[in-house]
Amino acid sequence: MLRVTEVLGAPETAKPGVEVSWVKKKFLEIPRDLVILFVAFLVMCAIFALLKPQFLNGRNIMNVLRQIAVVFILASGQTFSILSAGIDLSQGAICSLVSVVSADIVIRHGVFWGILAGLGAGTFCGLVTGLFVGLAGIQPFIATMGMIFIASGGALVYTGGIAIFGLDKPQYQGFFFPGGGYLGPIPMPVVIATFFMIGVCYLLYRTPFGRHVYAIGGNERSAIMSGIHAGRTKLFIYVISGFTATVGSLLLTSRILSGQPHLGGFPLLMDSIASVVVGGTSLMGGEGGIFRTLIGAFIIGFLGNGLNLLGVSTFVQQIVIGLIIILSVWASILRSRKA
Amino acid sequence: MSLPSNQRVRGIPGREVMLQKRFAGVHLENFFLLVAFLLMCATYSLLSPAFLTINNILNVLRQSSVLFFLAAGETLALLSAGIDLSQGSIVSLVSVISADMMMRGYGFWMGTLTGLAVGTACGLFTGLWVGKGRLNPFIATLGMSYMASGIALLYTGGDAIFGLPQDCLSIMGWIGEGYLLGIPIPVFLSGIALGLMYLFLNHTRLGRYIYAIGGSEDASNVSGINIPRTKIWVYTLSAFLASIGGSILTSRCISGQPILGGGTLQLESLGSVVIGGTSLFGGEGGILRTLLGVMIISFGINGLNLLATSTYLQDVVVGAIIIFSVWIGILRRREG
Numbered sequence: 001m002l003r004v005t006e007v008l009g010a011p012e013t014a015k016p017g018v019e020v021s022w023v024k025k026k027f028l029e030i031p032r033d034l035v036i037l038f039v040a041f042l043v044m045c046a047i048f049a050l051l052k053p054q055f056l057n058g059r060n061i062m063n064v065l066r067q068i069a070v071v072f073i074l075a076s077g078q079t080f081s082i083l084s085a086g087i088d089l090s091q092g093a094i095c096s097l098v099s100v101v102s103a104d105i106v107i108r109h110g111v112f113w114g115i116l117a118g119l120g121a122g123t124f125c126g127l128v129t130g131l132f133v134g135l136a137g138i139q140p141f142i143a144t145m146g147m148i149f150i151a152s153g154g155a156l157v158y159t160g161g162i163a164i165f166g167l168d169k170p171q172y173q174g175f176f177f178p179g180g181g182y183l184g185p186i187p188m189p190v191v192i193a194t195f196f197m198i199g200v201c202y203l204l205y206r207t208p209f210g211r212h213v214y215a216i217g218g219n220e221r222s223a224i225m226s227g228i229h230a231g232r233t234k235l236f237i238y239v240i241s242g243f244t245a246t247v248g249s250l251l252l253t254s255r256i257l258s259g260q261p262h263l264g265g266f267p268l269l270m271d272s273i274a275s276v277v278v279g280g281t282s283l284m285g286g287e288g289g290i291f292r293t294l295i296g297a298f299i300i301g302f303l304g305n306g307l308n309l310l311g312v313s314t315f316v317q318q319i320v321i322g323l324i325i326i327l328s329v330w331a332s333i334l335r336s337r338k339a
Numbered sequence: 340m341s342l343p344s345n346q347r348v349r350g351i352p353g354r355e356v357m358l359q360k361r362f363a364g365v366h367l368e369n370f371f372l373l374v375a376f377l378l379m380c381a382t383y384s385l386l387s388p389a390f391l392t393i394n395n396i397l398n399v400l401r402q403s404s405v406l407f408f409l410a411a412g413e414t415l416a417l418l419s420a421g422i423d424l425s426q427g428s429i430v431s432l433v434s435v436i437s438a439d440m441m442m443r444g445y446g447f448w449m450g451t452l453t454g455l456a457v458g459t460a461c462g463l464f465t466g467l468w469v470g471k472g473r474l475n476p477f478i479a480t481l482g483m484s485y486m487a488s489g490i491a492l493l494y495t496g497g498d499a500i501f502g503l504p505q506d507c508l509s510i511m512g513w514i515g516e517g518y519l520l521g522i523p524i525p526v527f528l529s530g531i532a533l534g535l536m537y538l539f540l541n542h543t544r545l546g547r548y549i550y551a552i553g554g555s556e557d558a559s560n561v562s563g564i565n566i567p568r569t570k571i572w573v574y575t576l577s578a579f580l581a582s583i584g585g586s587i588l589t590s591r592c593i594s595g596q597p598i599l600g601g602g603t604l605q606l607e608s609l610g611s612v613v614i615g616g617t618s619l620f621g622g623e624g625g626i627l628r629t630l631l632g633v634m635i636i637s638f639g640i641n642g643l644n645l646l647a648t649s650t651y652l653q654d655v656v657v658g659a660i661i662i663f664s665v666w667i668g669i670l671r672r673r674e675g
Contacts, residue, residue, distance in 0.1 A: 087477075132662055139619050141422075142665050145606060149658025156651035266601075270481070283475050315492040322485025326468060329478045 033280055033335055034292060037328075041299050048306035055309055062187055066255075068301035069189035070248045072294065074268070075275035076200045077244030079293045080237045082276050083204075085217040085285025086140030088241040090129055090147035091272055095249035095264025096155040098122040102250060103164040103259025111174045118250050119243075125151050126242015127235075134235035144238075155261040164259035179254030189251045196244070200290045203240075213237060217285025274321065275300050278328045299324075371671070372616065372628075372664070376635050383642035390645055397523055403637035404525035405591075407630065408584030409608035411536050412577030414629045417612050418540070419573045420553040420621025421476035425465060426581040426608055428487035430600030433458040433585035435491050438500040438595020447507040454589075455582045461487050462578020469574055470567035480574075484605075491597040500595030508593055515591040525587050532580070536626040545572060553621025603654070610657065611636045614664045635660065 048055040074091050081088040101121045106114030125147060132143040167175060181188045204210035212233045215223040224230050245264070252263060279296030281288025300321070307317045384391040409426050416423040437454030441447060461483060468479040503511070519527050540546040548569045551559040560566055581600075588599055615632030617624025636657060643653045 132666070136666050137669050138662060138665050141619060142613055143662055145609065146658040146662035148606065149603070149610075149654045149661065153651050153654030153656075153658065157649060157655065160649075161651060270485075273481075277478060283477055313493065315489050315497065318489030318492070319486045322482040322489065325485070326474065326479060326482035330468070330472055330474055333473055 033332060034295070037280065037292075037295050037299075041295060041302070044299070044306070045302060048302070048309070052306070052309045055306060060305070060309075062185070062190075064301050064305045065190050066187040067305075068297050069187070069193035070251050071268075071271045071275055071301060072193050072297040073189075073196050073244050073251070074248040074272040075293045075297050076196050076290060077241035078272045078276050079200070079281060079288070079290055080204075080213055081140060081241050082273075082281055082283060083217045083285060083288055084213050084234060084237050085220070085283075086133065086234070086237065087144065087273070087283070088129070088238060088245075089141065089144040089269060090125065090151055091241065091245035091248075092264035092266060092269030093148040093151035093155070094122045094125045094242055094245040095252065095268055096261050097125065097151045097158070098246045098249035099253040099263040100155050100159045100164055100259040100261050102253055103167055104158070106172055106175055107164070107166060111172055114175065115250060118253070119246055122246025122249065123239060123243045126239045126245070129242065130235035130238035133238055134231040134233070137231075140234075140238075152261075159259065159261050161261060163261065167257040167259075175254050176257060177254070179251040179256075189255075192247070192251065196247070197290065197294065204290055209233065209236060214286055217287075219286070271300055274325050277325060280328070280332050282332075371667070372614075372631055372635075376631060376638075379635070379642070380638060383638070383645065387642070387645040390642060395641070395645075397526070399637050399641045400526045401523040402641075403633050404523075404529040405584045405588045406604070406607055406611060406637065407529045407633045408532060408580050408587065409604065410611045410629045410633050411532055411626060412580035412584075413608045413612045414536075414617055414624065414626055415540075415549060415573045415580075416476065416480075416577050417617050417619060418553045418621055418624055419549045419570060420556070420619075421469065421570070421573065422480065422609070422619070423465075423574060423577045423581075424477065424480040424605065425461065425483035425487055426577065426584075427600035427602075427605030428484040428491065429458045429461050429578050429581045430585035430588060430604065431491040431597050432461065432487045432494075433582045434589040434599040435495050435500060435595040435597050437586060437589055438503060439494065441503050441507045442500060442595075444504065447510040450507070451586050454586055455579070458582030458585060459575060459579045462575040462581075463571065465578070466571035466574035470570035476574075488598075488601070495595065495597050497597060499597065503593060503595075511590040511593050514587065515593070525591075528583070528587065532583070533626060533630060540626055545569065549573060550622055553618075553623070555622070603657075607636055607657070610661045614661060616664075616668055635664075 045055070054060055074095075078088055078091065098118045098121055102114045102118030104114075105117040109117075129140075129143050129147045132138045132146075133140050136143075178188050178192065183191050204213065212223065212228045212230075215226070215228055216230050216233055220230055248268075249264060253259060275296035276288070276293050277283065277296070278299055279288065279292030279294070281292050281296075303320070303324070304317060307320065312320075380390070389395055409430070412426060413423055433454040436457050437450040440450035440453045445453070465476075465479045465483045468474045468482075469476050472479075514524050517524050522530075540549070548559070548564050549572075551562075551564055552566055552569055556566060585600065589595065592599070611632035612624070612629050613619065613632070614635055615624065615628030615630070617628055639656065639660065640653050643656060
């Protein structure tokens with residue numbers, strides 16, 4: 001279902017004659033559960049800060065933000081597919097493929113061509129899934145699951161299963177900047193993620209394409225009947241999702257300075273899906289938005305960092321993340337039942 | 340408008356006609372896939388003389404039985420318009436728990452039973468979330484897969500459990516390698532499971548309810564089917580079947596591995612159900628199709644192995660088979 005308040009703005013709450021300031025009106029438009037989620041996030045941070053003062057350290061926060069930036073970029077593409085009642089399972093595999101292709105081409109032909117080849121390879125994978133979903137009518141789950149096998153297999157075939165090293169030489173210095181560099185005090189991935197946030201906001205809320213994504217997720221049949229070209233919209237959705245995975249992968253590859261055929265395994269994909277879902281975007285499509293994904297990515301990122309600082313084992317963290325995914329979705333189900 | 344009621348009633352196809360139509364439909368759907376499977380086998384046997392030997396075929400069937408158990412459980416979840424993503428993690432959990440019980444001296448059967456019980460309990464837990472909590476199956480089983488694999492790793496501290504007692508090893512060797520009436524034990528077990536699943540899905544009330552829920556949850560609700568209870572059964576059974584698969588796999592590698600069900604096992608389980616033609620939207624498909632899907636994946640990979648293609652390339656092939664088989668299904672339905 002299309003939540004009108006989120007897409008088109010809340011209905012006029014003020015009585016005629018009473019002036020409501022623009023800021024207050026915008027504030028009232030924010031859905032209640034998003035506020036609750038934000039408060040929960042702040043409470044979580046406060047607890048971590050009390051238990052471990054290092055949590056609020058400037059360096060720690062910048063470091064976590066750098067990690068969150070990559071996950072958020074992936075999740076921003078995932079938001080499109082989930083909003084359209086689909087899903088993109090191939091993001092992790094695309095990351096692996098892009099990592100080895102870009103690393104290899106950087107070494108052979110230089111930084112510029114390497115980045116270009118990576119962008120091309122990843123976006124092409126997105127295009128292929130998009131064609132299967134949009135034109136052939138294959139369910140996104142299956143098309144992107146097939147793409148997992150194809151892209152991750154392709155990454156392994158490309159390098160023969162071994163990692164590509166040797167990007168740390170001075171002539172490839174430019175390659176390190178996007179993933180490991182700083183702009184003033186701010187890590188570059190965060191700067192790039194900010195641009196993605198603005199771009200996605202524009203696409204989702206200010207273009208016909210964005211409205212079509214919501215409409216298809218809300219009810220595909222009525223979307224088609226009202227003249228929306230569902231196939232073409234889906235094609236673009238998976239191209240965008242593949243593109244975001246590609247950029248995320250380039251940032252990671254640039255940071256670790258090597259091409260890893262296992263870079264984007266299961267965990268990276270799951271962080272991307274979990275960010276969208278924990279934020280409250282519905283897997284049934286049509287409900288949610290990019291701000292929710294942002295909060296979701298922050299919760300997942302800072303939660304992992306806080307647990308790390310507390311010395312909690314990675315294995316326990318896995319259990320905690322599983323519980324949080326289930327509980328956050330359950331909470332939203334309970335809320336919608338009450339409403 | 341007055342209805343010519345007699346004619347209307349006569350116009351509705353009777354039970355026999357419906358059955359005939361259904362049989363013909365299933366026959367035709369499976370027929371294409373079967374032909375594709377046979378063509379694939381024929382090509383392999385022409386290219387490699389080792390393909391069509393009894394030894395090779397029995398070996399592939401033995402390997403595929405684990406996948407079949409997982410896929411059988413996944414069939415139930417997909418038929419009810421759900422999905423089970425937690426099977427792989429449950430396999431890992433079953434492996435470490437049963438191996439640990441054996442190490443503590445409880446013996447093979449007690450250890451295996453404990454493993455099966457814990458695995459099935461995981462399924463019951465997801466079933467309760469899906470059935471009673473009305474959680475999306477994707478989310479509930481995704482959460483469970485995090486938790487089960489986390490617990491499996493935590494349980495052993497990330498290490499594998501080696502050096503099981505000798506009496507356990509001999510039974511495990513028998514299950515993993517042995518024969519009963521000339522048939523490998525795992526194949527024997529999955530044959531029994533196939534028969535039981537067929538009877539369960541087609542001739543029991545619960546089995547028909549699963550189809551009904553997948554076809555239309557609203558309609559099943561209106562006709563008085565207890566949906567939460569049916570869903571709890573679906574995920575419990577799916578986890579139970581995955582646990583049996585986990586026990587067989589543990590026997591085959593005679594150790595407890597906390598990442599036994601990682602890798603592509605989960606995806607292959609989903610893939611083989613989907614290749615068989617069971618719909619992700621639920622209500623359509625069956626266990627025989629899943630069997631065919633499992634055979635296609637197992638023999639497909641075996642043939643590529645015999646032709647000495649790289650393992651990595653095999654992943655690419657499996658992915659392409661999944662996409663194309665579903666695409667062909669869609670094209671056929673559009674024509675029909």
